[in-house]
Amino acid sequence: VVWGEIAIGIEVREPLGAPPRRLALLIDDEPLTAEADTGDTLLPDHAARFTLDLSGRPAGPLALIPVAIDEAGVETRGPAVSVTVVAPSPADVIGGEAEATYEFERPARFANDRVNIGNDPAASGGKFFANYSADPAFCFPLEVETPGWYQVMLVAGGVRAAGALPTVGIVVDGAAQSSTNVRLIADGIWHRVAAGVPVRLDAGSRVITPLFANDFFAPGAGDRNLVIDRIEVLRVADASVGADADAGAMMMMAAMTPTTGWAAATTPTDDPFGYGEPPLRIGFTRVLDGLTLPGLTEIEGRAWWRDANATPAPEVTLLVNDRPVARQRSGAPRFWVDPNHFAAGANTIRLVARLGDLEATTPVQRVDYPAAAAADRGDPRHHRRFSIHEPAWSDDVRAVLSAEHDPREGRAADLSRLEHATLTLPPELEGQHQIFAELRGEGVSRPRATFALRTPDGTVTEFGSVTAPGGWQLRAAGAVELPPGPKTLLVAATAGDEGRGQIRLESVIVAVSPRVADRVPPVVEIDYPPADHVVDEMDAIVARASDNASVLFAELLLDGASTGLRRNLNRHGGDIVLPILTRELAPGPHTVGLLVTDVSGNSTRSELRSIRVPATTPASPGRFARAVRVLDRFGFGPAPRDLAAILRVGENAWLADQLERGADHPAELAAIGATLPHATSRRPDQVIGRTLSHLLLTDAPARARFVLFVENHFSTWIRKTDGPRKWNEHIAMTRLGAAPFEDVLLASAESPAMLVYLDQERSFRELANENYAREVMELHTLGVDGGYDQRDVTELSRILTGWTASFEGDGRGGGLGAQRYHHRFDRRLNDEGSAQLFGLEMTVDETGAYDRARQALEMLVAHPSTSRFIAKKLAEHYVSVPAPPALVDELAAVFRRTGGDLRAMMLAILDHPSFWDEPGTERVASPLDYAVGLARVTGRFAPGEIQAFLGRSGYGLFDRVTPDGYPEDDRLYTSSNALLQRWRHAHDLRWELSALVPGTWHHDPALDDERWADRVVDVLAARTTGRPLTASSHAAAVDLLLGATGRRHERIASIASFLAQLPELNLR
Structure with a gap:
């Protein structure tokens, strides 16, 4: 929220070697000219400052659009940032001079009341408060008459050092964390900025402290300082407005995030990779993208919102083809979607969560409803779910909510403490319905819940009951005819075998019964095996099935006979993948097919595919065996969905597709997005949990495995880097995927996690640190015998001085403080003397300090030793230890021929004979491979269990202390403890x-x-x-x-x- 004259900053990272672009700011489609521009002084970063006078502008939202214009006049626009303009009366603004003396009791955290006062005729009153460090801090007392949300404005200035300006956190009443923050815009001059988003202030005596959050000092090289002239505080919203009322629109333009290209303050929906911590999140619980719907489909989500213990759950809407089809107030929404809501063919689905003025959305997923199944159309049925968060439950239900036993909704009602739970049903619900309940029982054996309907005349009719299971499950409770008009549903705990039991209830589903009998059989299409297929010792059938109601199951038929091997599909779309077991099959011809049955009992027999069982084992692996080998080595084993994908298209096309996918592929966005509601912070354990969750959910396992290989190659220890830096590095590598090696090396070199881990962030002229220079040669590029010596390490460390990282504010609210970490280059911290790397003299005069540093990294990529070193590492990971020499030669040649194209190298592995030579190439699965593989084939989603198992096995994800990463030597994974932990995990x-x-x-x-x-x-x-x-x-x-x-x-x-x-x- 802004008023008066404000400063606005925009920043871009310029491409290497390109001249700085002209920066402009569009306001109402009119360009605003920059008052100051850093030009080439901060390269690769480039910033500009603008001043905007809001006097006379109408109140309301205002969009600010950053623009970069190159020499040819081509414009690149960044995302718009929306701010809210207000025009307060001067009497409503609480203000004060920073250098003034205030009589009040300072918060204990800021008990040091010493003040550093400086003189400047340009400052208001000619004086200012100087922060040469975070302590002492300027504290501003104020009396708050009306609780609400208050915007803080600062007139401040700062000195840039290590490439970054001061970040100011806004601390309320001495709290441990800042409520919001702002990154200053101008170096060395006074400017007025909005300090992040509004902060909540309760009535009474309050203290606001603008805290210097990112102090920096390097002797003789740089000293970042903050000076504050004046503070202003304005009440902008009632206390009833949700926290971070628009955690994107309110983010201040001074807090734009520097990355390659543009980045600006974002709303939660603009953060699919979880860089920030938005106050509301929503994700699907599994990846549905690309799946065939079975008919009636269950779509589940998971929401997270700040202050969930004290705040109602969000309202979640399911949109099909951008049309809302159902809503429920829920932390774990579960929608049953009638097939008539879907169009024949391709469809899109997404979830939108709203809580007050907050909104979050999932990425779009694409699903298919075959035209043949959609032929028998009718009006869609609207099934309703009432989670325990719905206001339709009576107040006494809300009084007995508990988080015990981890209900999916976060809370569940203890029915044993009530005579009955009362749910007011919508008057428009009428006709025959089926009632389902999500519940669990405990305390005695077989506790039961009874269900009854009460009408306005007081009549109570019991219509069903259900035995409460020992864990959270969905159970059918009975059928009931709902009359039109008012009515209530009553749910009560009754006596079990040993008396009244404790039952916890988290939701009730009211499903519309079919209006007419269903006589339409399902449709089924077999994708694999092809006709006249020669099966391996084990093989599979892959198919898709759908129905106008819902497919119940598909069963494998061998020679027309039932096998009992089934894939249950009721309400859950997906591939049908069933094993073909040949032990009891005589050599010769046979047939395979499927019997597909829907929920109404209608069945369809698929076409029969001819197969042949060979009399002897073939000399070379067949299509199925090849697929399994590829999934074992490039993925995490033969999970059903992965088997279906690779058997449909073949191993080469499958791997090429996996490696070509970007992180913005709808399925990948869904898999990453599904992990975010499970992680309420970015602590190390949460970062590890998010990553493991993604490994369990992704339908691009080859891509995910390759990213982990890269991160192990450029290993950083999460306990030193901290969670946010490690997560940002992980997402940077995830977004790159199988990119050219130079891009991956640069991403690692610019990663604040790497710079902190190997102490490069503290490497300055006269104080050069050789850790990163040594490891980037020995571990990342050339290898220990790669043809460099100590002088090369020393010279590279000099070239890289000033290549550092800083942490800076992002303008967000919610106690995040200075949480954005950025790579920076400060040529004032660079040793600009001439250096010799591999005998080549490199001077700053010819290239500039930053360009020289980049050229040094490019020299490492182009060095002949790097091609062989990377080739060997890939061969060891994907094939065998020691790496086959012929494969290393081939991969090194591909590296040199393609400029380090890692995707081309991966495909070359698949095409090389050594990959398929079975003898001696079996690999022991690492603890990560073992645990993730078992989870994916069994469908058990328990990332916390896997994290604990990895820790006990000495293979904690991102937890390698030394920078060499986990070795490829299989013997390390067969120790007595490693095997003991596997047995324990298998037992679980x-x-x-x-x-x-x-x-x-x-x-x-x-x-x-x-x-x-x-x-x-x-x-x-x-x-x-x-x-x-x-x-x-x-x-x-x-x-x-x-x-x-x-x-x-x-x-x-x-x-x-x-x-x-x-x-x-x-x-x-």
């Missing part, structure tokens, strides 16, 4: 693993124990590894299964963890 997954076995096999009397045991072991091997076990492992697993006690499903659980301990499940 025993029920998820046993669920991979068809439940129909547990009760099939025609299946004797020996055949049953063979099938169980085979299907577990197929679904976890894509390969049969060796004869000895298979025999051991069968013997253990036959010797186990209990019912069949209990026996499977008892040996499932044993299978996960076998060598086959620990290799890739």
